[in-house]
Amino acid sequence: MTITQLYYVLAVAENKNFTLAAEKCFVTQPTLSMQIQKLEDELGILIFDRSKKPIQLTEIGHKIVNQAKNIVNESGRIQDIVDQQKGFIGGEFKLGIIPTIMPTLLPMFLSNFIKKYPKIKLVIEEHNTEEMITLLKNGHLDAAIAATPLEDEKIKEIVLYYEPFVAYFPENHHSFQKEEIEVGDIDVxxxxxxxxxxxxxxGILNLCKNTNNSESSIFQIESGSFEMLIKLADEGLGTTLLPYLHTLDLKEKDKVKLRHFKDxxxxxxxxxxxxxSELKIHIIDALRQVIAGVVKGAIVFQNVQIISPLSKKP
Incomplete structure (x- = not known):
């Protein structure tokens, strides 16, 4: 039994196709199939039911895949141990970031991180939270930046900062004259x-559920960007909420329409x-320190109420 064979098994289990798994592993399909067959012969069992389309794991195959994930992850720790002993911080590091954080946070820390750790090949991908959790569990991302808590027993979280929601009101809004607002001032x-x-x-839906309004009453104009929401608000189509860091880059004429919530x-x-498994934890810690250093001056709020990012099912 070899680590490579287990790696091939995991690839087939994920892709449910030998040819596609071989492409992802950068080997020929016959090579991958032969190595998996050798492993099955050695163990005296079938890991995959090849009669089904797409290919399915057998009952024992599910158990083997779960253990294979642990073994492959732990084998990766050997290189981590060597790197840390040598004081080497480098190599490829895949980082996922959710779309509502990427545009504001990434420019704040990327240049500093690259200059401080030039031997790290940082690969950055944008995904939603659900996609990133799957990619993390399957070993396709080393770490990610997301809104938490996620309440996932297989995922560890290190808080970077707390970012307030900020309301954006058009000038004709009934709460425009207020210096600070409450949740009840939001026109749900x-x-x-x-x-x-x-x-x-x-998060906004969870916040607004603390009012007497229901989700079904929320105006059904939705957009993929904060910029579009701001333009819609300026056209008198409603109000919106923005993450604090996004408000820092607004034009002065738009900043006057922002209202912060009371503590x-x-x-x-x-x-x-x-x-x-904490693979590449030395790089994760280096990333945490760099981000903490740059947001320390931008995020100064302490008295906050954390709103869950988890979609609340009725």
Missing amino acids: ENLLLLQDGHCFRD PKPSREVSLIFPK
């Missing part, structure tokens, strides 16, 4: 939201998330 019936699938949207400010918790 005319609330402009991001499209379904964004955890920032789910404790409803906020999202932004964290580095990664598998509990």
Whole structure:
């Protein structure tokens, strides 16, 4: 039994196709099939039911795949141990970031991180939270930045900062003259939201469920970007909520339409998330330190109320 054979098994289990798995592993399909066959012969069992389309795991195959994930992950720790002993911080590191955090946070830390750790090949991918959790568990991402808590027993979270929700009111809004607002000042019936699938949207829905309004009454204009929501609000089509960091880059004429909530400010918790196997933890810690250094001056709110990003099912 070899680590390579187990790696091939995991690829087939994920892709449910030998040819596609071989492409992902950068080997020929006969090579991959032969190695899996050798492993099955050695164990005296079938890992895959090849008679089904797509290919399915056998009952014992499910158990083997679960153990194979542990073995492959632990084998990767050997290189981590060597790197840490040598004081080497480098190699490829795949980082996922959710769309509502990517445009504001990435420019703040990327340049500093690259300059400080030039031997790290940082590969950055944008995914929604659900996609990133799957990619983390399957070993396709080393870490990610997302809104938390996620309540996933296989994922570890390290909080980076707390980011308040900020209301954006057109000038004719009944609360425009207020210096600070409460959740009850939000017009839930005319609330402009991001499209379904964004955890920032789910956070707003969870926040507004604390009022007497129901989700079904929320105005059904949805967009994929905060910029579009701002334009819709300016056209008198409603109000919206923005993450605090996004408000820093607004034009001065738009900043006058922002209203902060009273303490404790409803906020999202932004964290580095990664598998509990803690592979490449030395790089994760380096990333955490760099991000903490750059957001320290931008995020100064302490009295906050964390709003869950988890979509609440009725």
